[in-house]
Amino acid sequence: MPAEKSASAKTVKRLTPKPEVLRELYLLSGNMCAMPGCPTVLITSEGVMVGDVCHLAAAEFGGPRFQSNMTNEDRRKATNLMLMCKIHHKIIDSQPAKFSLAKLRDMKKAHEARFKEIGQTLQQRFVEQFADNTxxxxxxxxxxxxxxxxxxxxxxxxxxxxxxxxxxxxxxxxxxxxxxxxxxxxxxxxxxxxxxxxxxxxxxxxxxxxxxxxxxxxxxxxxxxxxxxxxxxxxxxxxxxxxxxxxxxxxxxxxxxxxxxxxxxxxxxxxxxxxxxxxxxxxxxxxxx
Structure with missing residues (x-):
């Protein structure tokens, strides 16, 4: 096992999510933690980010729900990320057996579906706001x-x-x-x-x-x-x-x-x-x- 870990770790690298990915995640989050029933907002009225960007499958070898068949780029895509409050982020990563990859994917899908239409409207407003009228x-x-x-x-x-x-x-x-x-x-x-x-x-x-x-x-x-x-x-x-x-x-x-x-x-x-x-x-x- 140690040898396998060493070999895999050589190719695994945590990559920072791209700005457009973070924007997509926020628009689809409704500014709320993805855990069902959690009322915690992710960005306060003062503009302070109090939420976390969570990996469904870990970004690094040995992390919760790590998938060796995923590339480094796959791990930082929007499909492998969701926004949560800090408490629930810690809970899902400390209990990977309870919060499996399949369960988190379903959670993400259900949460973002609620805000997808709103997110598309906000995104359109963002585009229109900065459109060059010339x-x-x-x-x-x-x-x-x-x-x-x-x-x-x-x-x-x-x-x-x-x-x-x-x-x-x-x-x-x-x-x-x-x-x-x-x-x-x-x-x-x-x-x-x-x-x-x-x-x-x-x-x-x-x-x-x-x-x-x-x-x-x-x-x-x-x-x-x-x-x-x-x-x-x-x-x-x-x-x-x-x-x-x-x-x-x-x-x-x-x-x-x-x-x-x-x-x-x-x-x-x-x-x-x-x-x-x-x-x-x-x-x-x-x-x-």
């Missing part, structure tokens, strides 16, 4: 600006169309990386600029600029929140804050192309009865033709 953006680009030229036939010469389309494509890529919260605020800034008559004294880089004080007053927001958005505009390369006249500061949104301003697109959308918000929120420029 993944939903499906960028569409113009080809020859054919629809736009119907409303401004003299504005877009054929020799400049390719350059404008290329600039719009580069701009759309940047805009698509901005989270929807930033694009929503951007839309509000453009609409405010339109309401103020597209007044702009900041040069040809933008047609949409609004005084910071005006935005804070009109949209009932503080300086910190405005800075959050303008920092984001700079980070994604779609706008910034610049100094205007008499020490004032302006939120400046870059136009999609040097020859295609936000004011042009807004006027086009009104004439063509197109929802302007699709350009900003959905990054869809294909309606320009």
């Amino acid at each position: 993944d939903e953006v499906q960028v569409s680009l113009p080809r020859r600006l054919s629809q736009l030229k119907k409303f401004n036939p003299d504005l877009y010469e054929a020799s400049y169309v390719d350059e404008i389309v290329a600039d719009v494509a580069a701009y759309a890529e940047k805009l698509s990386l901005a989270p929807v919260e930033y694009r929503t605020f951007m839309l509000a800034v453009i609409k405010r600029a339109r309401k103020l008559g597209w007044t702009n004294h900041l040069g040809s880089k933008t047609s949409a600029s609004v005084d910071c004080q005006d935005l804070m007053a009109a949209m009932n927001m503080g300086a910190a929140k405005l800075k959050k958005f303008t920092d984001g505009f700079e980070r994604y390369g779609i706008g910034d804050v610049v100094e205007g006249f008499h020490g004032s500061h302006q939120v400046r949104l870059y136009d999609p192309a040097e020859g295609l301003r936000w004011s042009d697109i807004y006027k086009f959308s009104e004439s063509a009865n197109i929802d302007f918000s699709n350009f900003v929120l959905k990054v869809q420029f294909s309606s320009l033709g």
